[in-house]
Amino acid sequence: xxxxxxxxxxxxxxxxxxxxxxxxxxxxxxxxxxxxxxxxxxxxxxxxxxxxxxxxxxxxxxxxxxxxxxxxxxxxxxxxxxxxxxxxxxxxxxxxxxxxxxxxxxxxxxxxxxxxxxxxxxxxxxxxxxxxxxxxxxxxxxxxxxxxxxxxxxxxxxxxxxxxxxxxxxxxxxxxxxxxxxxxxxxxxxxxxxxxxxxxxxxxxxxxxxxxxxxxxxxxxxxxxxxxxxxxxxxxxxxxxxxxxxxxxxxxxxxxxxxxxxxxxxxxxxxxxxxxxxxx
Numbered sequence: 001x002x003x004x005x006x007x008x009x010x011x012x013x014x015x016x017x018x019x020x021x022x023x024x025x026x027x028x029x030x031x032x033x034x035x036x037x038x039x040x041x042x043x044x045x046x047x048x049x050x051x052x053x054x055x056x057x058x059x060x061x062x063x064x065x066x067x068x069x070x071x072x073x074x075x076x077x078x079x080x081x082x083x084x085x086x087x088x089x090x091x092x093x094x095x096x097x098x099x100x101x102x103x104x105x106x107x108x109x110x111x112x113x114x115x116x117x118x119x120x121x122x123x124x125x126x127x128x129x130x131x132x133x134x135x136x137x138x139x140x141x142x143x144x145x146x147x148x149x150x151x152x153x154x155x156x157x158x159x160x161x162x163x164x165x166x167x168x169x170x171x172x173x174x175x176x177x178x179x180x181x182x183x184x185x186x187x188x189x190x191x192x193x194x195x196x197x198x199x200x201x202x203x204x205x206x207x208x209x210x211x212x213x214x215x216x217x218x219x220x221x222x223x224x225x226x227x228x229x230x231x232x233x234x235x236x237x238x239x240x241x242x243x244x245x246x247x248x249x250x251x252x253x254x255x256x257x258x259x260x261x262x263x264x265x266x267x268x269x270x271x272x273x274x275x276x277x278x279x280x
Contacts, residue, residue, distance in 0.1 A: 002136035003083045004280050006092035009138065013096020016142040016276035017072065018104040021064045024055060027211045028187075028273055031248040035185055035238075044243025048185070051238070051271055065272045069106040070144030072097045072126035075205060079135035090128060093140075098122040109147075129201065141208050143275040149186065149268045152178035155200055158262040164219075167192060167264050168227065174266035175231050175247070180240020183270035185248050187211065188231065191265040194255040202253035203267035208275045211249040224250045238271075248273075 024032070032055070036048035058065045074093055086092070101108055101123035110124065111117040133139075154177070156170040171190055178186070191202025215221045227250040237243025248271070257263060 001081055001083050002079075003085050004138055006084055006086035006089060008280060009084075009089065009092040009140070010096040010099065012140060012278045012280060013074070013093050013142060014100040014103070016140070016278060017097055017100025017106065017144070020142055020144050020274040020276040021066075021069045021104070021106055022062055023059050024065065024272065025210075025275060027213075028248075029055070031211050032185075032271065035245045035248055039238065039243050039245045041237060041243035043241055044238045044245060047238040047241065047243075048245070064106060065274070066146060066270070067107060068109065068146035068148060069101070069123070070146045070274065071110055071150075072101075072123060073143045073145050073204065074126050074128045075131075075141040075143070075208065076128060077131045077133045077137075077139035079137045079139075080132055081134075081136035082138055093128055094124045094126055097124050097126045129205075138280040139277075140280070141275055141277050143204075143208055145204075146183075146270060146272070149178075149182040149270040152182045152268045153200070153203070154266045155196065156264045156266075157196065158264055160260065160262050162262055164223070166262065168223070168230070170264045171227050171250070171266055172230060172234075174268065175236075176234060178268050179236055182268045183272075184236055184240060185238055185245050185271050187269045187273040188227070188247050188250045189267040189269065190227075190250065190252040191267075192252060192254045192263070193257040194263060195257070195261075196263060198255055199263040199265040200267070202255060203265035206251035206253045207267060207269045207273055209251045211251070211273075215252060217254065220252050220254060224252050227252075 154174040189206035191199035236246040
């Protein structure tokens with residue numbers, strides 16, 4: 001049994017909040033650079049170069065990449081040989097979000113109640129997803145999610161007979177409907193299978209996968225590539241102003257499902273597909 005103090009968790013989460021909102025991960029930065037080189041439309045190239053300039057300024061001057069610093073989504077893999085000391089793990093994560101957004105001067109975008117809509121003034125609470133795993137480490141991925149793209153999310157409860165062609169059409173429908181509202185070039189996370197809530201969770205988690213890593217499942221790998229090509233033929237382009245780079249990547253996760261269903265969720269993220277990772 002290994003002991004981890006909750007104050008260490010809070011400190012790590014604080015660092016991740018600030019890091020994710022000021023610097024893109026290496027894979028995202030590489031994809032953005034590649035997109036600028038590949039974009040065929042002059043206006044599209046101009047926009048992509050401006051976005052790269054924005055990233056450079058954000059990192060050098062410690063200004064958030066985007067004014068919407070998102071709602072903190074946290075994926076936690078808790079080793080079953082870990083003992084937390086010093087209080088609640090959930091409280092520690094929320095303390096880290098509080099400290100990151102307050103001390104890091106990040107925009108506070110969370111309201112306490114969805115109808116009364118009074119701002120919590122510290123961007124808490126986070127949305128936390130726990131998974132108990134083997135081992136004695138605490139693995140944390142923090143992904144601030146802006147709502148320009150989050151509002152473009154879709155869930156399709158398809159029939160099994162719809163098959164893979166139905167899945168393809170669902171993905172394209174979600175991206176077409178999103179259009180410029182998701183601040184392209186976008187990253188498209190897709191969850192296929194499970195249940196209503198499981199496919200949505202997979203779609204969100206898929207956004208945190210390294211964009212330069214391919215799925216280990218052959219048909220999924222082929223589907224990701226096909227959907228990326230078809231999305232980039234839609235003509236939406238950078239900023240929604242036309243072009244050949246509408247999406248940087250399509251990441252898909254799958255899970256077993258019921259004989260009577262084929263759930264599909266699409267969670268789109270804008271060009272600042274932010275996430276940070278720590279292992280304690």
